[in-house]
Amino acid sequence: METTIQQQRAQSGPGRAEPALAMEAVRKTFRTAQGPLEAVAGIDLRVGAGEIVAFLGPNGAGKTTSIDMMLGLAVPTSGRVSVFGKDPREAVAAGEVSAVLQTGGLLRDLTVRETVTAIAALHGAKDRVDAVMERTDISGLAKRKVSKCSGGEQQRLKFALALLPDPRLLVLDEPTAGMDVSARHAFWDTMRADALEGRTVLFATHYLEEAQDFAERTVLIGAGKVLADGPTAKLREMTGGRVVSATLPEGRPVAAAVAELELLERVASVRLSGRRVHVTGPDSDAAARLLLGPLGATDLEIAAPTLDAAFMELTGAAS
Numbered sequence: 001m002e003t004t005i006q007q008q009r010a011q012s013g014p015g016r017a018e019p020a021l022a023m024e025a026v027r028k029t030f031r032t033a034q035g036p037l038e039a040v041a042g043i044d045l046r047v048g049a050g051e052i053v054a055f056l057g058p059n060g061a062g063k064t065t066s067i068d069m070m071l072g073l074a075v076p077t078s079g080r081v082s083v084f085g086k087d088p089r090e091a092v093a094a095g096e097v098s099a100v101l102q103t104g105g106l107l108r109d110l111t112v113r114e115t116v117t118a119i120a121a122l123h124g125a126k127d128r129v130d131a132v133m134e135r136t137d138i139s140g141l142a143k144r145k146v147s148k149c150s151g152g153e154q155q156r157l158k159f160a161l162a163l164l165p166d167p168r169l170l171v172l173d174e175p176t177a178g179m180d181v182s183a184r185h186a187f188w189d190t191m192r193a194d195a196l197e198g199r200t201v202l203f204a205t206h207y208l209e210e211a212q213d214f215a216e217r218t219v220l221i222g223a224g225k226v227l228a229d230g231p232t233a234k235l236r237e238m239t240g241g242r243v244v245s246a247t248l249p250e251g252r253p254v255a256a257a258v259a260e261l262e263l264l265e266r267v268a269s270v271r272l273s274g275r276r277v278h279v280t281g282p283d284s285d286a287a288a289r290l291l292l293g294p295l296g297a298t299d300l301e302i303a304a305p306t307l308d309a310a311f312m313e314l315t316g317a318a319s
């Protein structure tokens with residue numbers, strides 16, 4: 001699906017010359033009881049119009065703080081943020097950027113349709129109510145009170161509200177947080193269809209899979225800095241491919257097995273916990289063959305790299 005989006009957008013997407021978003025040497029320091037806390041520690045980022053970018057990082061990496069600055073909800077301590085060449089607050093006022101945020105914002109006593117209609121009136125977009133509800137798959141919930149909607153349904157409603165001004169840049173902060181797997185898939189299906197129409201999308205996520213499934217480009221952030229920025233497929237390669245785990249047999253020295261595994265070509269790391277060995281590298285087949293064959297290991301598992309693994313590889317590489 002990632003390739004399909006890339007291909008279709010390469011053919012029909014808008015020109016990429018104009019930056020939708022530019023962050024230049026952006027820092028944000030909070031004063032806390034323990035002293036100053038640098039949540040964003042010098043981020044440079046340029047997102048071209050029509051790009052789909054994942055902002056990937058663990059808890060506390062600085063994603064939400066960065067997004068707040070993109071939306072004019074927070075002001076950088078130093079550096080500059082612009083959206084389509086404008087101050088973010090001007091871009092928000094002009095309806096050029098809108099967001100689905102993690103926190104709050106919905107009135108519980110209104111129905112879904114009342115909510116959409118009220119916000120549409122603010123944007124002068126009453127004629128878009130039906131289309132937007134259809135697009136985000138909430139037409140069937142029109143008469144339901146917001147307080148009776150599930151977490152996933154509320155996220156879809158927030159998505160509908162964000163689409164009302166027909167923004168050129170859509171910013172999503174953990175849009176699928178709290179959704180179950182099927183709701184998550186449904187959300188991304190809707191999102192993909194929308195992105196194909198040429199909107200620029202930047203979304204924050206903890207999930208490497210979400211970046212892989214949806215974003216052409218991933219910006220990995222940690223401790224307020226950009227650790228890696230490039231095509232999502234490349235990031236996956238950089239993280240060393242898959243992790244092969246297996247239990248080594250009793251009665252044989254584990255150190256010799258580890259040494260043999262380390263001799264395999266293109267192995268990124270070999271880690272032991274008790275007799276359980278974890279081999280990371282792009283050639284999972286070779287590791288699996290050696291483990292199950294000569295090394296006599298059992299209980300083999302092969303897993304895609306997790307964000308934690310990716311993060312450790314990249315922070316290790318960066319330090």
Ligand SMILES: Nc1ncnc2c1ncn2[C@@H]1O[C@H](COP(=O)(O)OP(=O)(O)OP(=O)(O)O)[C@@H](O)[C@H]1O
Nearest residue numbers: 030032037039057058059060061062063064065066
């Ligand atoms: N208003 C604030 N005052 C003090 N510290 C803050 C404030 N907002 C964020 N922080 C701190 O700044 C750091 C970055 O937080 P931020 O919410 O941007 O990270 P995040 O990547 O979005 O994390 P998460 O994935 O948990 O949402 C954290 O250490 C957080 O505790």
